[in-house]
Amino acid sequence: MPTIWFCVVAVMVAVYVVLDGFDLGAGILHPFLAKTDAERRAVLASIGPVWDGNEVWLLAGGGTLYFAFPALYAAGFSGFYLPLMMVLWLLILRGISIEFRNHIDSPVWQPLWDAVFCGASALLAIFFGAALGNVVRGVPLDASGYFFLPLWTDFSTGRNAGILDWYTVLVAVAAFLALAEHGALWIAYKTQGELERRARRAAANLWWGVLVLVVLITLASFSIQPHLKESFGLRPWGYVFPLVAVLGLSMMKLFSGLRGFLGSSVFLTGMLTSVVFGVYPLVLPSNGDPALSLTIDNAAAAPYGLSVGLIWFIPGIALAASYFIYTYRSFAGKVGPQ
């Protein structure tokens, strides 16, 4: 039963990254791709009806994590206290920059919110990448199952590591580039004219950066977290996940438009599932004594709660998926001139 919920949470996180990822990426790139106010409005119109729903996957994923793995929620959120609070502040700034920008037509008001939107989106991509890096590297869990990490120490990955070390920074850069690419492909898919051409060009250039970083973080991850090699050795069928990522990466290179964007979605899903497959059955590795790691068993809620949860979760998430399909269909196609 904990394994089922592990997969559910992993899928929800992947959906969150794919969906909110494109509006984060669009936020990162829009000041550079969209030159006129009309073009910026077109970018915002392409994400306006959906960004809030995309972000709900973070909340719903967080809620699901909370009830399925309370000990992980408690340890992870209090241990990453400072960066998580900064993520909250960035989410606040980003949300209001999208919602408030178009209320006032002014050469002072709009560039201000464009800058906030871009900066907050970029930092969020970096923070999420660093968070993922921390989960792979492991944290200094104590005997009571908690930890507290400083933001940085000496940037080495040892027992004394901070939230930022060379490895987590590398993952952060990779996340930043991958989401920027994802956003570029979204903009190319949803807009037209000069804006679409610039977005395509940006996506083509960013692709090489993504490729280099993917190779680097793959090598680095296997070298600092031996558990990954164990997982893939124990269950070789898991190589399907990295293959999915490679498939997505090649789709991004070969296609543009909807298929390019889907390629990027496949790529992000493949990368994330590779990571969670490699970490399983741990949910938060200890970077000291391996016995202190949080696993799906010692972090899970009691069996009754997990089974009853499945009864409401399946119809609930099916309903949610149907709203998403309906919304995305209602706003399908390219956004018109703004």
Added chain:
Amino acid sequence: MDALTVHRLHFAFTVTFHYLFPQLTMGLALLIVVLKTMALRTGDEHYHRAARFWAKIFAINFAVGVVTGIPMEFQFGTNWARFSKAAGGVIGQTLAMEGVFSFFMESSFLGLFLWGEKRLSPRAHWVSAFLVFAGSWLSGFFIVATDAWMQHPTGYLLAPDGRILLESLWGLLLNPWLFWQYLHNMIAAVVTASFVMASVGAFYLLSRIHEPFGRTFVRTGVIAGTICSLLMLFPTGDQQGKNIAFQQPVTLAAMEGLFQTVNGAPLAIIGQPDMDQRRLDNPLTVPRALSFLTYRRWEAEVKGLDAFPPDTWPDNIPLLYYSYHIMVGLGTIFIAVMVLAAIQLARGAIYTSRPILWTLMLALPFPYIATTAGWITAEVGRQPWLIYGILRTAEGTSARVASGSALFTLIGFMGIYTVLGILFLFLVHREIDHGPEEA
């Protein structure tokens, strides 16, 4: 400051600020459905415009509500880790259900409602407004269910390792505490929205601008406000009082400032709790009324604080006493204002009655104050417990988050929320100033 105090202030500040926004949007969602229904039934463009105007106010409030709401869910883990680890298997259920059942519905259909009027048929647009309302009320249900469980835990088992395990999902969702608390809270949201709508309408009428809309807003606000102000007192407020009297008797004594157990207990209207002398200073009381209201018998015994060990008393009795009295006092005034306005409305005199219009216009902040005071009563009244009778507040914090870190982020939130509050007022003021007329 010790870490416990900072963690408590952190949650209190962020949740108080956050709830200024959902209390309007949950109530306003219902009133927008009313306006959209009128538009659909009469085919009158006037009501479509009125709905579009309130949709803009709604959208600004909703955006601030969403961005200030995310930190609430996260804080359970960041600042209250020991509580989360112990109780996450129970209240995680309701919080996850909120995400899965209501947030998806609310956010998807809000996107359609705000961005899709041209793409959807009028009927489909009405449905999207209705589902935004349904989603937001469902969201309120799961949050109040979470709080109700902390006030009066049901459907759980205690494990030997200190964890609190869910025993029955229905026990959690059909908590007897929940029903009246939910209705009391949701109807309060409609009261807030009614006062806001009536206040904007009164402002238009007194300013002699957008007068047709001013009349619609005053009429809608006063009708909904009258019904809901009355429902706040009876039955929801009365029943919620009984919940407290029977399940948290020490909280009742503290709320009422009743230090000594007596037969025929008086109801304090005003007075200041004196914690050193253990008495109410300068009291103005209605003799025996507390006994009657609680037990329907004038001579019934009501237990005072002296009947309970001091380590089970709420830790800030004066704050609890004042917030409770402010809530009840304002609630009473709301009934008076709304009933008077409704009488003038029935006589057809309200649109020219300047005293009523001035009162409605200036009443705007008070439902926010009453609702906030009500929640302070509920939360301070539950102290010293985080989960009533099971887990003390002091035992729920994140042990590894030092008070300095928590203070740093509390100050950060104060700064961001100040900016957010100013921007919010600025934008809402612009929308009200611009009015519902379209260019």
